[in-house]
Amino acid sequence: MVSPVEHARLSPSASSRWLTCTPSVVFSAPYEKERKDTTFTAEGTAAHALAELKLQFDNGKITKRKFSAQLKKFKRENEYYSVSFEEYVDDYVGFVNETIASYEQPEVELEQRVNLSDWVEGCYGTSDVVIMTDSILHIIDLKYGKGVPVSAVENPQLMLYALGAYHEFNLAYDFEKVRMTIYQPRLYDTSTYELSIKELLDWGVNFVKPRAQLALAGEGEFAPSEKACRFCPARAVCKARAEKNLEVAIKYDFADANALEGDQISEILNQSKEIKKWLDEVEEWALIQARDKGQHFEGWKLVEGRSTRKITNAEVAAGILTEAGYSDIFKPQELKTLTQLEKLVGKKKFGELLNDLIVKPEGKPTLVVETDKRPEISSLGQAIKDFE
Numbered sequence: 001m002v003s004p005v006e007h008a009r010l011s012p013s014a015s016s017r018w019l020t021c022t023p024s025v026v027f028s029a030p031y032e033k034e035r036k037d038t039t040f041t042a043e044g045t046a047a048h049a050l051a052e053l054k055l056q057f058d059n060g061k062i063t064k065r066k067f068s069a070q071l072k073k074f075k076r077e078n079e080y081y082s083v084s085f086e087e088y089v090d091d092y093v094g095f096v097n098e099t100i101a102s103y104e105q106p107e108v109e110l111e112q113r114v115n116l117s118d119w120v121e122g123c124y125g126t127s128d129v130v131i132m133t134d135s136i137l138h139i140i141d142l143k144y145g146k147g148v149p150v151s152a153v154e155n156p157q158l159m160l161y162a163l164g165a166y167h168e169f170n171l172a173y174d175f176e177k178v179r180m181t182i183y184q185p186r187l188y189d190t191s192t193y194e195l196s197i198k199e200l201l202d203w204g205v206n207f208v209k210p211r212a213q214l215a216l217a218g219e220g221e222f223a224p225s226e227k228a229c230r231f232c233p234a235r236a237v238c239k240a241r242a243e244k245n246l247e248v249a250i251k252y253d254f255a256d257a258n259a260l261e262g263d264q265i266s267e268i269l270n271q272s273k274e275i276k277k278w279l280d281e282v283e284e285w286a287l288i289q290a291r292d293k294g295q296h297f298e299g300w301k302l303v304e305g306r307s308t309r310k311i312t313n314a315e316v317a318a319g320i321l322t323e324a325g326y327s328d329i330f331k332p333q334e335l336k337t338l339t340q341l342e343k344l345v346g347k348k349k350f351g352e353l354l355n356d357l358i359v360k361p362e363g364k365p366t367l368v369v370e371t372d373k374r375p376e377i378s379s380l381g382q383a384i385k386d387f388e
């Protein structure tokens, strides 16, 4: 028998895509199989597994004996385990335990399977932590990545988990509001968002349900955006995305003046990150098609890339050179990188041992969007303005 998960085409984790760009699910389905599990997702899965094990023990769901045996096995067998990996997981586990302790007589469910079929046909998900009290339903989600901070505010994935948890437990509780938290230990970032149950249910019925129906039918308008297209399997071949990225260039082709104005540069800057990413993705996709499927692109050909010579057996080569009378043939011993050492020693111990020897040089001035959390540094222009 095929499980409902295998039928589900709309998942909570991809909801920021299909809720905004509804035709994307059907349109991108043929490209889905070309996607591979990345190291990042595998590392995230490992972090979730270790966190679940620790939380199960801390919350009396498994015996000490079982916990110790499984922890030992995890440390021995999991390729992502390191002292600093465990420290990050412990940081998250500590946060979850503190949150649980802040409620009076809460019930806790870990890795809770939630059913969203009332709103999205055949859709299921798994919520990392569900805390329930008489009036509050609290969802906590671990994001182990360290790429970008993910906000919990109006985050559809979390709101879907909350809907599913509400569906699962509302008969036994009198929830009035739902709290949703994203915890990112590697970015030291926490984000929480709160809604009344009424607002959540309205969102489910009036926004999610109709958009899910459109998405499953492959209908609606294509809506390219950085968020929606980021993990879309069709992102390299999608015309709507290409048109959006070329929009800026086409627009200035017909502009009157020869030089761009400041606000036009701002508009290009707004789009530049997404355009660079899109160009890289189109290049990568074309390479895969040419290399693995023999597809030909007019004016392009597949060649062997540049490579550098290398010694096949360093030990034998060193022996030959020494015998020939050369002594200065080895590199001086080199310390591993700061990140590698921190991974080896663990963040806390590393800090204790080497804090006095670590400096953080001033970073090169970088232009970023105004919403970036870093404080603005003063430029020459600003200094002149201040002086005036």
Ligand code: SF4
Residues within 6 Å of the ligand: 017, 021, 023, 024, 027, 028, 222, 223, 224, 225, 228, 229, 232, 233, 234, 235, 236, 238, 239, 240, 241
């Ligand atoms: S690439 Fe973007 S616009 Fe195109 S289908 Fe995917 S999400 Fe929609």
